Amino acid sequence: MIQTDNLTFQYTNKSQTFSFPKIDLKESESLLILGKSGIGKTTLLHLLAGLLRPKTGALLINNTDISNLSNSKLDAFRGKHIGLVFQKKHAIPSLSVFENLKARVYFCNTKVSDNTIDELLKELDLMDCKQSKVNEISEGQLQRLGIALSVIHNPQVILADEPTSSLDDENCKTVISLLKKQAKKNNANLIVITHDQRIKSFFQNTITL
Ligand SMILES: Nc1ncnc2c1ncn2[C@@H]1O[C@H](COP(=O)(O)OP(=O)(O)OP(=O)(O)O)[C@@H](O)[C@H]1O
Numbered sequence: 001m002i003q004t005d006n007l008t009f010q011y012t013n014k015s016q017t018f019s020f021p022k023i024d025l026k027e028s029e030s031l032l033i034l035g036k037s038g039i040g041k042t043t044l045l046h047l048l049a050g051l052l053r054p055k056t057g058a059l060l061i062n063n064t065d066i067s068n069l070s071n072s073k074l075d076a077f078r079g080k081h082i083g084l085v086f087q088k089k090h091a092i093p094s095l096s097v098f099e100n101l102k103a104r105v106y107f108c109n110t111k112v113s114d115n116t117i118d119e120l121l122k123e124l125d126l127m128d129c130k131q132s133k134v135n136e137i138s139e140g141q142l143q144r145l146g147i148a149l150s151v152i153h154n155p156q157v158i159l160a161d162e163p164t165s166s167l168d169d170e171n172c173k174t175v176i177s178l179l180k181k182q183a184k185k186n187n188a189n190l191i192v193i194t195h196d197q198r199i200k201s202f203f204q205n206t207i208t209l
Pocket residue numbers: 011012014035036037038039040041042043044195
């Protein structure tokens with residue numbers, strides 16, 4: 001469950017203040033946030049992830065106002081409840097696919113069995129490269145590993161920053177379907193930000209910034 005109200009943000013030493021529209025998502029609802037380059041999509045996503053702090057406004061995730069949490073509580077909250085799919089891939093190149101997932105579980109301070117990791121690898125068609133180093137796998141596999149890393153700890157909120165912009169039509173469809181499937185599994189909220197108009201039809205709720 002995500003609610004925002006009167007959310008504004010200003011980067012240090014910049015005059016522009018961003019004002020974001022209200023968001024009100026019930027359990028398991030998804031949202032597509034569209035908008036042209038530079039309008040503030042990534043900024044909004046980083047606010048929702050607690051990576052930036054709002055200038056004003058409320059930001060509730062599962063009834064916790066994350067804008068009021070201390071840095072350490074926010075880190076713990078993010079580790080437990082939020083899954084981030086970044087534009088830039090965040091896997092560790094020198095580790096294998098499996099080791100990356102084990103490392104993510106460790107850093108999220110949670111417990112996930114090796115069997116559960118295998119299940120996720122099967123769902124995302126990554127079993128063949130389970131023991132491969134990240135710098136030896138294909139772009140598509142890397143994209144799917146990004147999804148696996150963002151959902152391995154069963155977050156209540158999945159936030160994806162431009163997950164499809166560099167993909168062809170078929171892979172674009174696959175990635176959105178996988179994100180939606182992973183969100184559905186946990187009744188999680190899925191929020192995708194993009195300027196990729198191809199994925200509009202996959203979402204009932206959309207906001208254009
Ligand atoms: N760390 C930062 N410090 C200062 N200004 C920033 C910072 N990050 C982004 N900005 C500025 O804020 C504005 C919005 O950036 P943001 O990345 O949120 O846009 P966006 O809509 O996601 O763009 P794109 O679609 O190109 O990724 C831009 O003008 C950008 O230069």
